[in-house]
Structures are given as structure tokens and as C-alpha cells.
Amino acid sequence: MAEYGPESNVVERTPRWTRAQASEIERGPDDVAPVVYPPAEQDAPEIHVWDTWFLRNRDGSIAEIDGHRVIFSLTAPAELLPGKRHDVATVRYFYSADGETWHCGGPVFEDGTAFGSRQWAGSALYDRDGTVYVYYTAAGERGEDELSYAQRIAVGAGGRVETTADGIAIEGSFDHEVLLEPDGTRYEREAQSSGMIYTFRDPWFFEDPETGETCLLFEANTPVPEGSDAGDGDAHHQEFNGSVGVAVSENGDPTEWALDDPLLDGVCTNQELERPHVVVRDGRYYLFVSSHEHTFAPGIEGYDALYGFVADSLRGSYEPLNGSGLVVTNPAGAPFQTYSWVAYPHREELLVSSFFNYYDLRGLSLDDVAALPPAEQQRRFGGTLAPTLRLALEGTETRVLGALEHGHLPLPDEELPPLLSEYRSDEAGRGEYRAPEE
Known part of the structure; x- marks a missing residue:
């Protein structure tokens, strides 16, 4: 672990996504x-579904239990206005035997047992002894009358996956245990924040296949000392000052963590590097985050998109994929149609899941949507899993191949449907599938 003391300056030694x-x-x-x-039908039309993650084994592989795989999602009642869903977010689990039809198993935690007034995104570990660890963001305070936005990284440990007749x-x-809170030096506390949005959330379990080190990645903000020339000095x-943080478990215990230096920051570039996760391929580490167009610093025009970086080790010097970091974005004519992307390996490709967000906006901004009549807000929100994207990855370059x-x-x-045609798009998202050249 890196040495860290009160005189050290983490912002000066962290790899940076530059302006x-x-x-x-x-x-x-x-x-x-x-x-x-x-979609023609939704698996769970009674609830909104958004940020989603797999139940995974320690090595990052997707857990299979008696022929089933399990996902977890943030959910809210479908009758709630979409913009209010984060205020009541509940983690539910879903299971599937074929990866296409998902059955809702219900809330993961009993009412009132988890930390926070609501729970935001995380990850889930199926450990070697069959114990389930669900890492989550504890948002607000349990029992509060007025919503607050305090964020801590927590875990619910001890569940078991059982096979039933259904x-x-x-x-x-x-x-439940609160695992991590910001220290104010490596990671900004809420009281220190002067930015548009404060973050300390989205824990993601990762065991390094090269070193065996047990890590927990998360989204945070990096404190910038007053008068620092970090970034452009403005x-x-x-x-x-968004960053990708990491904590380490020295003995591999899924409940014992110590903060370490950030892996990457976006000081002077972006405020939110959401849902960080890593794919290791051919000895290289691919770090992915989601971000919004409105969280880029002034002077930078970005999109709601999946962004990626690559290094030769987990704590390496990351360079942005495709030169800028942009990996997958929405069409210009549908800029908010999907969000919260998660990439995972599939044979020679990557697959990228997300959720179906706002559509049919016809030039409306998200602020405009919030002013629409409730029925129109509901109509324009997908609230379900989006089509899964197929992505080619070659060194530092990626390319969208198509969608499931x-x-x-x-x-x-698992075998995928034949890629009989190639998806190509212009910048406006007016795309077409063309037969590959023979």
C-alpha cells in the first residue's frame, strides 16, 4: 500500500483523465x-429497474447455482415518478436459467435492516463457502424524516442462495456493517465538497488475478488542496474532482478493508466516475466508468456514456481508450436512452449491460422532462434492462458490433446469435446493419 501522511498530496500522484x-x-x-x-414485454412491469450487477465468484466469474444466474438491481414501484426513484431505491434480486427471462425474487434485505434511508448501487460476492456478500451504498440515514445525501460503503453478509421448486x-x-467512510485526505468528505454533486459510493469487489490482492473499488471525489496547480490550476x-477509489483487504476477508490511494481521478475534467469496474484481458487492466454529459467541467463537451482506460496493472498509469476515453454512448437523437453500463468478458468480445432510461424525448432535456405531466414522465421512462451491447476490444481500441x-x-x-451483419452508425445514431464483406 502507498504511504500516506498529512503532508502528502494524493492529487499529485494519481493517474489522471485529463482535460x-x-x-x-x-x-x-x-x-x-x-x-x-x-420491449414487447417487461419481466417485472410493476417496478422500475435500473443499476444492475451480477452475483459473482471471487475470481470475477459469474456465479451459477443449479443452472441459474442471479442479478441484483436498484428498484422502485413503477407508479412512482421516475425522477423520485432514487429516494426510495431498494435492492431486489432476479434469477434466470437462460439469461433472457428474469424472475423477480423480491427484496434482498428485510425492511429496516440495511443502513441508510435507501440503498444505491454496489456489487455481490458468492464466496467459496456459499455465503453471499451484498455490497451497497448506504445513502442517507436510517429513519430520517427529511432525505439527506450522506454516503457510506456498507455490506450485508450472511445470506445463502437456495434452490426452490420455482x-x-x-x-x-x-x-449489516458500514465498511468505509471517506478520510478527508485521500477521499473528500461531504462537508469538504464544493462541487455540483458529492460522491462516495458504488462498491465493486475485485480480486486481482495477477497478484491475488483483494480490492473494493468505488466512486469518490479527490480533495484538491487550496492553491494547487492540479489539472489546469483553475x-x-x-x-x-471525480475519482475511482480503492480499498484493500490484506487477508482477503470480505468485511475488512483499508483505504488506499485512488486508481484514477478526473480533477478538472469530470465530477462523477460512476460504477467503476475492471476487466482483465491479455495481462492488461481495463477500467470502466459511467458518466453524464452534465458532470463534465466547463469547456468539455461529453456525453452520457461508458468511458474506459487501460493500464498494465491495477495501479498502473491509465491511458484512455480510443484516445478520449469514450467507449459507448447514446445516439445524438436519443442522448439519454440508456445509462449505467457494466462490461464483462465474453469469449473474444465484451458484453455491456445497461438500463433503458429516457426515450422519445424529441429534443427535451431531462429538466424539461421533470416539468411534464406525470403520465408523460412515466411514458418516456424505460425502467427496465436495455439491450445488451456486443463490443470488440483490441488493445486500446473498442468498437460497437451490435446488440442482443x-x-x-x-x-x-455461451454461444451468441450469429453476427450476420455489422452495425455502423453516424454520429447522430442513424445506424444500419450491413452484411459483412466477403
Whole structure:
């Protein structure tokens, strides 16, 4: 672990996504996803579904229990206005035997047992002894009358996955524990924040296949000392200080963690590097984050998109994929159609899941949507799993190959439908599938 004391300056030694790199962001035929349309049917129409993650083994592989795979999602009642869903977010689990049809198993935690007034995104570990650890963001304070936005990284530990006559159930009681809070030096506390949005959330379990080190990645903000010349030295730009944090478990215990230096920061570039996760391929470490167009610092035009970086080790010197970091974005004509992307390996490709967000906006901003009549807000929100994207990855370059159906999440060794045509798009998302050249 890096030495850290009160005189050290973490912002000066953290690999950075720079303004110059992010200024190269531009939609192109390799990174624009196909336009998404509503599915014919939803697996759980009674609830909104958004941020989603797999139940995984320690080595990062997707857990299979008696022929089933399990996902977790943030959920809220479908009758709630979409913009209010984060205020009541509940983690539910879903299971599937084929990766296409998902059955809702219900809330993971009993009412009132988890930390926070609501729970935001995380990850889930299926450990060697069959114990389930669900890492989550504890947002607000349990029992509060007025919503607050304090964020801590917590875990519910002790559940078990049981096979039932109908499929899969997560049973048993979870012991909840707050694992990590910001230290004010490596990671900004809420009281220190002067930025547009404060973050300390999105824990993601990762065991390094090269070193065996057990880590927990998360989204945070990096404190920038007053008068620092970090980034471009502009104090207003420095308020945009998103980072990818990491904590380490020295003995591999899934509940014992110590903060370490950030892996990457976006000081002067971006405020939110959401849902960080890593794919290791050919000895290289691919770090992915999601971010919004409105969280880029002034002077940078970015998109709601999946961004990626590559290094030769987990703590290496990351360089942005495709030069700018842009990996997958929405078409210009549907800029908010999907969000919260998660990439995972599939044979020679990557698959990228997300959720179906706002569509049919016809030029409306998200602020405009919030002013619409409730029925119109509901109509324009997808609230379900989006089509899974197929992505080519070659060194430092990526390319969108096409899409599967809504919520189709194959295991890494499962065959995919033949890619009989190639998806290509212009920057506006006016794409087409063309037969490959013979």
C-alpha cells in the first residue's frame, strides 16, 4: 500500500483523465449504440429497474447455482415518478436459467435492516463457502424524516442462495456493517465538497488475478488542496474532482478493508466516475466508468456514456481508450436512452449491460422532462434492462458490433446469435446493419 501522511498530496500522484484527453470526445461510428425501443414485454412491469450487477465468484466469474444466474438491481414501484426513484431505491434480486427471462425474487434485505434511508448501487460476492456478500451504498440515514445525501460503503453478509421448486431464493439473515467512510485526505468528505454533486459510493469487489490482492473499488471525489496547480490550476474547474477509489483487504476477508490511494481521478475534467469496474484481458487492466454529459467541467463537451482506460496493472498509469476515453454512448437523437453500463468478458468480445432510461424525448432535456405531466414522465421512462451491447476490444481500441435483446445476459462461454451483419452508425445514431464483406 502507498504511504500516506498529512503532508502528502494524493492529487499529485494519481493517474489522471485529463482535460486534453476528454476534449477529444466525439461521437463516431465505432462508439454509438443502436437506438433502443421499448420491449414487447417487461419481466417485472410493476417496478422500475435500473443499476444492475451480477452475483459473482471471487475470481470475477459469474456465479451459477443449479443452472441459474442471479442479478441484483436498484428498484422502485413503477407508479412512482421516475425522477423520485432514487429516494426510495431498494435492492431486489432476479434469477434466470437462460439469461433472457428474469424472475423477480423480491427484496434482498428485510425492511429496516440495511443502513441508510435507501440503498444505491454496489456489487455481490458468492464466496467459496456459499455465503453471499451484498455490497451497497448506504445513502442517507436510517429513519430520517427529511432525505439527506450522506454516503457510506456498507455490506450485508450472511445470506445463502437456495434452490426452490420455482427456481432460486436468497435466504437467511444478513449482518449489516458500514465498511468505509471517506478520510478527508485521500477521499473528500461531504462537508469538504464544493462541487455540483458529492460522491462516495458504488462498491465493486475485485480480486486481482495477477497478484491475488483483494480490492473494493468505488466512486469518490479527490480533495484538491487550496492553491494547487492540479489539472489546469483553475479553482472552478478543480471543483470537478471525480475519482475511482480503492480499498484493500490484506487477508482477503470480505468485511475488512483499508483505504488506499485512488486508481484514477478526473480533477478538472469530470465530477462523477460512476460504477467503476475492471476487466482483465491479455495481462492488461481495463477500467470502466459511467458518466453524464452534465458532470463534465466547463469547456468539455461529453456525453452520457461508458468511458474506459487501460493500464498494465491495477495501479498502473491509465491511458484512455480510443484516445478520449469514450467507449459507448447514446445516439445524438436519443442522448439519454440508456445509462449505467457494466462490461464483462465474453469469449473474444465484451458484453455491456445497461438500463433503458429516457426515450422519445424529441429534443427535451431531462429538466424539461421533470416539468411534464406525470403520465408523460412515466411514458418516456424505460425502467427496465436495455439491450445488451456486443463490443470488440483490441488493445486500446473498442468498437460497437451490435446488440442482443433487452436483458439478454449470456454467460461468458455461451454461444451468441450469429453476427450476420455489422452495425455502423453516424454520429447522430442513424445506424444500419450491413452484411459483412466477403
